[in-house]
Amino acid sequence: MDKTILPGSTIGIIGGGQLGQMMSFCAKEMGYKVIILDPQENCSAAQVSDDQIVAQYSDVDQLVELAKRCDVLTYEFENVDAAAINEVKKYTQVPQGTKALKVTQNRISEKDFIEANGFSTVPHVVIENIFEYHRGVEKLGAPVILKTIRGGYDGKGQILVTDPENVCYADIEHLLMQGPCMLEKKINLEKEVSVVVSANSKGDKSIFPIIENVHRHNILHLSTCPAQISEKSAQHIYNVAETLAEKLELVGTMCIEFFISDEDEVFVNEIAPRPHNSGHLTIEACNISQFDAHIRGVCNLAMPQVELLKPAAMVNLLGQHLEPAKKELSQHPEWHFHDYGKDAVKENRKMGHITILSDDLEKTKQAIENNSIWDV
Ligand code: ADP
Ligand code: MG
Numbered sequence: 372m373d374k375t376i377l378p379g380s381t382i383g384i385i386g387g388g389q390l391g392q393m394m395s396f397c398a399k400e401m402g403y404k405v406i407i408l409d410p411q412e413n414c415s416a417a418q419v420s421d422d423q424i425v426a427q428y429s430d431v432d433q434l435v436e437l438a439k440r441c442d443v444l445t446y447e448f449e450n451v452d453a454a455a456i457n458e459v460k461k462y463t464q465v466p467q468g469t470k471a472l473k474v475t476q477n478r479i480s481e482k483d484f485i486e487a488n489g490f491s492t493v494p495h496v497v498i499e500n501i502f503e504y505h506r507g508v509e510k511l512g513a514p515v516i517l518k519t520i521r522g523g524y525d526g527k528g529q530i531l532v533t534d535p536e537n538v539c540y541a542d543i544e545h546l547l548m549q550g551p552c553m554l555e556k557k558i559n560l561e562k563e564v565s566v567v568v569s570a571n572s573k574g575d576k577s578i579f580p581i582i583e584n585v586h587r588h589n590i591l592h593l594s595t596c597p598a599q600i601s602e603k604s605a606q607h608i609y610n611v612a613e614t615l616a617e618k619l620e621l622v623g624t625m626c627i628e629f630f631i632s633d634e635d636e637v638f639v640n641e642i643a644p645r646p647h648n649s650g651h652l653t654i655e656a657c658n659i660s661q662f663d664a665h666i667r668g669v670c671n672l673a674m675p676q677v678e679l680l681k682p683a684a685m686v687n688l689l690g691q692h693l694e695p696a697k698k699e700l701s702q703h704p705e706w707h708f709h710d711y712g713k714d715a716v717k718e719n720r721k722m723g724h725i726t727i728l729s730d731d732l733e734k735t736k737q738a739i740e741n742n743s744i745w746d747v
Pocket of ligand 2: 628641
């Protein structure tokens with residue numbers, strides 16, 4: 372059983388992006404010391420932490436160095452090497468373990484795991500070459516989406532095939548050269564939603580209210596809470612969250628993404644074994660945030676019952692949105708403005724977000740829709 376880690380102790384975080392930064396804010400507030408391991412000097416998380424080890428995530432010597440300096444180790448992204456985690460476990464406790472990592476790092480094992488627990492995924496086939504691609508398209512029926520098995524995020528490593536007669540085979544071959552791929556039926560989406568769930572080593576859980584998500588170009592654009600879905604779908608989604616958290620032996624925070632089809636079927640899309648972009652609104656909207664819950668979980672503290680204090684909307688600030696949003700900030704007392712402090716501003720890179728608490732979410736969504744900042 373993992374020890375309880377009390378304030379004053381040191382938390383090591385592998386990964387120094389915005390998720391690590393927001394974890395660090397919460398840890399520091401409670402009185403923990405935080406050390407970040409990230410290859411980029413002065414990364415987002417290092418800016419708000421006690422110290423940083425500048426090293427690649429695969430550098431086992433430096434991971435061991437981090438482990439020796441920490442009372443507990445956590446990671447903020449899913450592409451950490453499970454073997455490296457097992458190595459550093461000799462030096463400190465890593466309560467998140469590697470089960471959730473191993474299952475979710477690979478779209479095949481992820482979908483198999485979801486189905487083995489009795490939950491639906493979208494119709495899909497695994498393909499390894501262009502012949503299997505053709506057979507897959509025939510079986511599923513267009514439109515389909517081809518996805519890499521590993522390492523995809525924000526729609527990267529995906530090809531949408533709307534018309535199978537008219538595709539760029541070079542693009543498909545290029546994805547297949549990276550290894551087996553997942554071919555998925557493209558669902559007519561009524562809604563996308565997500566649920567964040569956190570747990571400590573005793574298995575006590577905090578489950579957050581369901582969040583509704585709108586993507587643009589496969590990148591999360593807008594999240595709102597509470598989600599406008601049927602009671603039946605909500606019950607099902609909370610059941611999935613509880614079951615998968617238990618089966619993955621969850622410690623810390625994870626998020627499950629769902630598709631709701633236009634025929635009101637609920638499919639599990641994917642699982643992120645870490646805090647999630649859609650959960651950022653919990654910082655202002657709930658009694659504890661997904662990051663507080665993560666720190667409580669990995670430190671084996673008590674897990675509170677989550678309450679939504681006020682409905683909220685969160686809109687992402689990508690590279691092209693950051694400067695225009697800053698220019699308008701002084702006109703918006705309702706904006707909770709988050710800038711992750713990344714030095715390289717790139718198009719479509721997540722640079723920050725804005726959360727707005729509101730009793731009239733429709734009006735708030737309309738205001739975001741009408742604001743030209745998010746036209747690009
Ligand atoms: P990522 O790892 O990039 O988040 P996802 O599989 O979640 O990959 O895909 C990103 C987005 O693309 C989804 O949130 C959804 O909007 C759209 N999408 C992906 N797969 C499907 C599908 N099978 N049917 C309909 N939309 C999909
Ligand atoms: Mg996704």
